[in-house]
Amino acid sequence: MHRFAYKGRELYCEDVPVRKIAAEVGTPFYLYSIGTFLDHYTKLKEAFQEIDPLICFSMKANSNLTVLKALVNQGSGLDIVSGGELFRAKKVGVDPSKVVFASVGKTEAEIEEAIRARILMFNVESVQELETINAIACRMRMPQKIAIRLNPDVAPDTHHYITTGTKANKFGLDLETAYKLFMESYRYPFLRFSGVHIHIGSQITKSKPFILAVRKALQFIDSVRFAGNPVEYLNIGGGLGIIYSKEKPQTARQFAEAILPVLRSSATRRGLKLILEPGRFISGNSGILVTKVIYVKKGKEKAFVIADAAMNDLIRPSFYGAYHEIVPVTRSGRTRSVLADLVGPICESGDFLAKERQIPEVVSGDLLAVMSCGAYGYVMSSNYNSRPRIPEVVVRGSRYFQARRRETREDLVRNETIVREVV
Numbered sequence: 001m002h003r004f005a006y007k008g009r010e011l012y013c014e015d016v017p018v019r020k021i022a023a024e025v026g027t028p029f030y031l032y033s034i035g036t037f038l039d040h041y042t043k044l045k046e047a048f049q050e051i052d053p054l055i056c057f058s059m060k061a062n063s064n065l066t067v068l069k070a071l072v073n074q075g076s077g078l079d080i081v082s083g084g085e086l087f088r089a090k091k092v093g094v095d096p097s098k099v100v101f102a103s104v105g106k107t108e109a110e111i112e113e114a115i116r117a118r119i120l121m122f123n124v125e126s127v128q129e130l131e132t133i134n135a136i137a138c139r140m141r142m143p144q145k146i147a148i149r150l151n152p153d154v155a156p157d158t159h160h161y162i163t164t165g166t167k168a169n170k171f172g173l174d175l176e177t178a179y180k181l182f183m184e185s186y187r188y189p190f191l192r193f194s195g196v197h198i199h200i201g202s203q204i205t206k207s208k209p210f211i212l213a214v215r216k217a218l219q220f221i222d223s224v225r226f227a228g229n230p231v232e233y234l235n236i237g238g239g240l241g242i243i244y245s246k247e248k249p250q251t252a253r254q255f256a257e258a259i260l261p262v263l264r265s266s267a268t269r270r271g272l273k274l275i276l277e278p279g280r281f282i283s284g285n286s287g288i289l290v291t292k293v294i295y296v297k298k299g300k301e302k303a304f305v306i307a308d309a310a311m312n313d314l315i316r317p318s319f320y321g322a323y324h325e326i327v328p329v330t331r332s333g334r335t336r337s338v339l340a341d342l343v344g345p346i347c348e349s350g351d352f353l354a355k356e357r358q359i360p361e362v363v364s365g366d367l368l369a370v371m372s373c374g375a376y377g378y379v380m381s382s383n384y385n386s387r388p389r390i391p392e393v394v395v396r397g398s399r400y401f402q403a404r405r406r407e408t409r410e411d412l413v414r415n416e417t418i419v420r421e422v423v
């Protein structure tokens with residue numbers, strides 16, 4: 001569920017007409033419903049309440065500071081993947097003991113900064129990384145908790161670019177290597193082997209692959225505990241799917257009802273603390289992209305609706321072939337519909353927001369909403385074709401604010417110099 005809905009002919013975000021914001025801010029822009037972010041966080045928290053999990057919002061999905069602050073104020077932790085994300089996390093004052101750090105390529109500088117910030121733990125993805133964290137923690141004289149990221153070799157039914165838990169992927173460690181590391185934890189005196197981490201992919205709509213992966217992780221925990229290693233945390237990652245089109249994903253409650261029985265035998269009885277790292281589930285349906293039609297070009301087979309938003313603003317359709325519903329911001333009452341591609345102005349055939357859609361007839365100046373853009377939207381945007389990045393607007397009830405302004409032309413060249421020596 002989300003808080004974008006029509007009242008009469010107008011699309012609203014919570015209690016604000018989208019058209020009103022467009023008139024003030026200009027197009028294109030991202031629009032976030034803070035109420036929806038918080039609803040989704042709360043739904044997950046409540047679904048798992050009997051084991052009081054730590055929910056670390058995966059900020060790679062949406063790292064807008066206002067969004068993060070709203071979630072952190074609600075009690076959320078953060079899942080980070082870079083020094084830049086750590087910087088943002090600190091800016092919003094997250095409790096560092098609720099921060100987990102994943103990524104296959106943490107640099108020494110990032111590791112040092114995270115240890116100094118006293119984050120809860122690193123999710124470690126290779127032997128070399130483990131050695132590096134130990135060496136840095138030793139140099140700093142600051143013991144550090146870590147979790148080993150297992151690669152459970154479970155293939156969820158999702159786009160191959162967002163499958164992460166199979167042997168073909170770069171993520172995590174195979175179970176044999178991971179077991180050996182736990183057995184040899186004495187070699188890393190500055191590390192506390194506190195957790196086991198899995199993350200099998202994204203936009204997973206069924207519970208079954210999660211159950212398989214969690215079972216494998218629990219068996220693994222049993223075996224290392226049996227050998228005398230106290231494991232306190234099981235981090236089951238993110239990956240919960242949402243509705244973009246006709247998907248019927250598990251709800252938070254259904255997910256909890258599937259996972260809790262598997263955990264119950266282990267988690268509550270033996271005191272395992274559960275960590276979840278949802279990104280898309282919390283943010284995906286909490287945001288939209290608002291764009292204006294510039295031209296309509298009627299071809300022989302289909303029309304091209306040329307909008308002012310493009311692949312640099314939202315890369316998901318071009319990158320993953322992702323589907324986003326396209327709806328008018330104001331229902332025009334025109335009854336004819338056309339078969340059309342919704343495209344941007346960028347010089348690439350891959351620049352599209354929707355392909356071969358039957359959409360209500362539009363004319364220049366009409367506003368369109370690209371739905372479900374709150375996850376992996378703005379964060380993946382770029383300046384390709386020297387297009388300034390677009391604003392992010394937040395709504396809470398009947399009030400709206402620009403949480404990030406539109407970039408200016410000067411912003412585009414801010415970090416550049418014309419090197420006189422070579423021209």
Ligand SMILES: Cc1ncc(COP(=O)(O)O)c(C=O)c1O
Binds near residue numbers: 058060201279281
């Ligand atoms: C380790 C890890 N945790 C959590 C997530 C968030 O995934 P999602 O947005 O599908 O919930 C990702 C996404 O790539 C990830 O790599």
